[in-house]
Amino acid sequence: MFVSDCISVNEKGHLTIGGADTLDLANTYGTPAYVFDEGQIRKNCRDFVNSINDNYGGNGLVLYASKAFCCKEMCRICRDEGLGLDVVSGGELYTALSAGFPAEKIYFHGNNKTADELNQAVQAGVGRIIADNITELVTLDGIAKNAGKKQAVLLRIKPGIDAHTHDFIKTGQIDSKFGFALETGEALEAVKFALTHENLELVGLHCHIGSQIFEINPFVEAAEVMLNFYSQIKAETGVTLSELDLGGGFGIKYLETDTPRPFGDFMKAVSERVKSKCSELSLPVPFILIEPGRAIVGAAGITLYTAGAVKTIPGIRTYVSIDGGMGDNPRYILYQADYEIVAAGKANEERSATITLAGKCCESGDLIQENTPVQPVKPGDIVAVLSTGAYNYSMASNYNRIPRPPVVMVKDGEARIVVKRESYENLVENDI
Ligand SMILES: *Cc1c(COP(=O)(O)O)cnc(C)c1O
Numbered sequence: 001m002f003v004s005d006c007i008s009v010n011e012k013g014h015l016t017i018g019g020a021d022t023l024d025l026a027n028t029y030g031t032p033a034y035v036f037d038e039g040q041i042r043k044n045c046r047d048f049v050n051s052i053n054d055n056y057g058g059n060g061l062v063l064y065a066s067k068a069f070c071c072k073e074m075c076r077i078c079r080d081e082g083l084g085l086d087v088v089s090g091g092e093l094y095t096a097l098s099a100g101f102p103a104e105k106i107y108f109h110g111n112n113k114t115a116d117e118l119n120q121a122v123q124a125g126v127g128r129i130i131a132d133n134i135t136e137l138v139t140l141d142g143i144a145k146n147a148g149k150k151q152a153v154l155l156r157i158k159p160g161i162d163a164h165t166h167d168f169i170k171t172g173q174i175d176s177k178f179g180f181a182l183e184t185g186e187a188l189e190a191v192k193f194a195l196t197h198e199n200l201e202l203v204g205l206h207c208h209i210g211s212q213i214f215e216i217n218p219f220v221e222a223a224e225v226m227l228n229f230y231s232q233i234k235a236e237t238g239v240t241l242s243e244l245d246l247g248g249g250f251g252i253k254y255l256e257t258d259t260p261r262p263f264g265d266f267m268k269a270v271s272e273r274v275k276s277k278c279s280e281l282s283l284p285v286p287f288i289l290i291e292p293g294r295a296i297v298g299a300a301g302i303t304l305y306t307a308g309a310v311k312t313i314p315g316i317r318t319y320v321s322i323d324g325g326m327g328d329n330p331r332y333i334l335y336q337a338d339y340e341i342v343a344a345g346k347a348n349e350e351r352s353a354t355i356t357l358a359g360k361c362c363e364s365g366d367l368i369q370e371n372t373p374v375q376p377v378k379p380g381d382i383v384a385v386l387s388t389g390a391y392n393y394s395m396a397s398n399y400n401r402i403p404r405p406p407v408v409m410v411k412d413g414e415a416r417i418v419v420k421r422e423s424y425e426n427l428v429e430n431d432i
Helices: 022-029 038-056 072-080 090-098 115-124 134-146 186-195 217-237 263-281 294-300 331-335 424-428
Strands: 007-009 015-017 033-037 060-065 084-087 106-108 128-131 151-158 200-206 243-245 287-290 301-313 317-322 341-343 353-358 367-374 382-385 407-411 414-419
Touching (some): 015 022, 015 033, 022 033, 022 301, 022 382, 022 414, 038 060, 038 072, 038 263, 038 287, 038 294, 038 407, 072 090, 084 090, 090 106, 090 115, 106 115, 115 128, 134 186, 134 200, 186 217, 200 217, 294 301, 317 367, 331 367, 341 367
Parallel strands (some): 033 407, 060 084, 060 287, 084 106, 106 128, 128 151, 151 200, 200 243
Antiparallel strands (some): 301 317, 341 382, 407 414
């Protein structure tokens, strides 16, 4: 009935998440509020871990791409579930470390890490740094040398596979700000550079072909391209790389029409191809890494708002304005993201109205969804936007000096705050 498994309707006709009544949650914590079902997050973590256990003999590690939703409690959940963490900034690294996340299971990504960030990562003892460019390798080698360490690195490669939701092509990917290109020989140069610098230990390669991908084939093809390159590296340098990081991007359900595959299907297809390809190329089967972000948290989170003004423009549309908007969810204004919207107090009723859900910011484009079906909404009603667990809280801003909403975590029907609502005092805290 809803896009997400953790969402349901109770006997009062109210929308629930993880068994908790969303009207009660709105009442207790106020709106806007982000709400997550911890059970769903943990189930998603386990599905990915099991997919590697079942299909690849456990010879790999699931890294949660923390940029999707990063806070200390999320890092603790990932630690408990045995996941590693993909971070892309000093701030994400700091969050993970302050949550007690084991540094050796942290993988540091990013196309322009600063010297300070690299230093912070080396000092902390992160497991891997995924180097993006030669400038970074030069800086990192120097930093590791000063620290008296040999830093384990992966290199980010552009495999030449550009994955889209409905099709994929093998060109164009060369025009990306991320990583080393294969076609131009740049990647091989980078491999040789890393191999010849004392304070760098090259253990493998990484690729990430896109996001919200439903097809399995692009992942399989990327693995093949990468292993062909492993074979070329072995032939030209005599070195056998032992790790292969295939990135994230597994698609989730935002609308009823989205049809994601079970995560295990990806791993099954990829595992089979990796094993057969390795035997073909006489390579040892590598330790594998996958980096789901959205697929772990996206459908496990919702946002609750209170409806305010309702404006019907005859013959054009009806705007329902809410007490949040692009500040807490910039995905619509950024890329017209799809969402399912429910009037939380009448979740059983027919979605007979067509509305445009508008934010309260001073931008005409500050919308959450346009001309979308929902139960009739009047001022004061609680409105839920589903599948907002990924790239909402993590992309939130204080535009118009609106404090960021809290994050509420529900577990077996019981709710707790894991990130407090920002206060007006917080907003002026750093102002001089
Ligand atoms: C964004 C990103 C991910 C996660 O992408 P999802 O679509 O959220 O799964 C994983 N790895 C890298 C390198 C990324 O940039």
